[in-house]
Amino acid sequence: MKSGFVTLIGKPNAGKSTLINNLMEQKVVIVSDKPQTTWHRINCIYTDDDAQIVFTDTPGVHKAVNNVNRYMLKAVGEALEGMDLILWLIDLTKEINRGDDYVFDKIKEINKPIIVVLNKSDLVDKSIIEHHQKLMTEKYGIQTITAISAKSEDSRLPLLKMIKDRLTEGGSLYPEDMLTDRSNKFLVSEIIREKIFRITYEEIPYSCAVYIEHFESDANSTLNIRAEIWVERKTQKGMIIGKGASLIKKIRKSAERDIKYLFDTKINLELYVRVKTDWRKKDSLLNSDLYFS
Numbered sequence: 001m002k003s004g005f006v007t008l009i010g011k012p013n014a015g016k017s018t019l020i021n022n023l024m025e026q027k028v029v030i031v032s033d034k035p036q037t038t039w040h041r042i043n044c045i046y047t048d049d050d051a052q053i054v055f056t057d058t059p060g061v062h063k064a065v066n067n068v069n070r071y072m073l074k075a076v077g078e079a080l081e082g083m084d085l086i087l088w089l090i091d092l093t094k095e096i097n098r099g100d101d102y103v104f105d106k107i108k109e110i111n112k113p114i115i116v117v118l119n120k121s122d123l124v125d126k127s128i129i130e131h132h133q134k135l136m137t138e139k140y141g142i143q144t145i146t147a148i149s150a151k152s153e154d155s156r157l158p159l160l161k162m163i164k165d166r167l168t169e170g171g172s173l174y175p176e177d178m179l180t181d182r183s184n185k186f187l188v189s190e191i192i193r194e195k196i197f198r199i200t201y202e203e204i205p206y207s208c209a210v211y212i213e214h215f216e217s218d219a220n221s222t223l224n225i226r227a228e229i230w231v232e233r234k235t236q237k238g239m240i241i242g243k244g245a246s247l248i249k250k251i252r253k254s255a256e257r258d259i260k261y262l263f264d265t266k267i268n269l270e271l272y273v274r275v276k277t278d279w280r281k282k283d284s285l286l287n288s289d290l291y292f293s
Contacts, residue, residue: 002051003170005082006163009058009107010089011099015119019089019150020044020057023160027258028179043181045174051164052172056083085166086114092124092147096135104140113166115144117159122149184263185212191258192227192271195251200240207232208240222266225259230276237273248273 008016021027028044046053086107090100107114116136121129129147136142146162148155180187189210196208214226231237241248252271260267 001169001171002164002167003053003173004084004167005054005056005173006085006087006167007056007058007083008087008089009103011091011103014089014091015150016089017057019087019117019119019148020055022150022153022156023053023055024179025156026179045178045180047172047174047176051160051167052174052176053160053163053167054173083110083112084168085163086110086112087117087163088114088142089117089119089150090132090136092118092120092128092132096132096139108140113144114142115146115162115166116140116142118145118147119150121147122152185215187262188212188215188225188255188259189227191262192229192251192255194258195254196229196240199247199250199254207236217265220266222268223259223263224268224270226270227272229271229273231273232276232278234275237275240273 008020010016024044024046028042042057044055044057046055088103088107090096118129118132118136133145133147136145144162146159148159174181189212192210193208196210200208209230211228211230212225213228214224217223229240231240239247240251242250248271252269255271256267256269259269
């Protein structure tokens with residue numbers, strides 16, 4: 001049996017979370033068309049008959065401009081420690097630039113095998129793929145390159161084979177039925193945050209965090225969850241709630257569907273919006289166990 005740790009790294013919105021969900025054959029991490037959706041390091045455990053692969057989803061690599069950005073880059077650095085293989089995702093719809101140089105600087109000293117994954121091959125011509133392949137070889141000296149669409153099932157098995165071929169023999173690292181090393185509370189908070197990204201105004205999601213205040217099943221096998229959505233300003237609170245509570249209702253209903261699917265039980269979800277002024281600037285909140293663990 002092969003086993004090992006595989007980190008996915010790349011610039012924001014390269015498709016790392018989409019690819020992990022595809023490789024896992026189910027939704028484990030949140031996906032959004034907005035960049036920097038992933039804030040945390042998340043280990044997702046793939047197990048089949050001949051391998052166990054621990055995929056680590058990471059925030060997009062970018063230059064830090066605030067405390068949240070610094071928290072995200074810290075998660076990237078921690079994810080690279082002890083890795084056996086690195087998947088470097090490149091968005092084929094964008095040109096190689098200094099942002100990619102910045103990513104390469106993060107991984108070149110790790111001295112671990114790297115597979116460059118050219119993503120979104122379904123959106124570009126063959127000439128664009130060849131252009132990126134040449135640049136990755138000539139500029140960064142990387143020979144192992146594959147072009148895929150992270151959304152396509154056709155990409156899944158060939159990429160898994162490439163990964164397995166580069167891992168060593170070893171036993172299971174986690175129980176076979178385990179999908180992630182994160183808590184159920186964390187998974188629920190991520191589902192709610194994804195709905196905020198999808199439903200609210202463009203500037204709102206990056207000012208929001210989700211704290212699970214209550215998480216308990218009752219005698220009727222209903223999972224009762226009470227969650228707080230943190231925003232930084234009073235005006236944002238109204239924008240999250242919406243006219244006649246229209247937006248908060250959409251967020252709740254959409255989140256309930258995914259949570260019900262995840263836990264296969266009845267769900268009662270209560271959402272509240274609380275103003276925590278400038279919470280992103282407070283290290284005590286960023287590093288607390290309330291939300292980020």
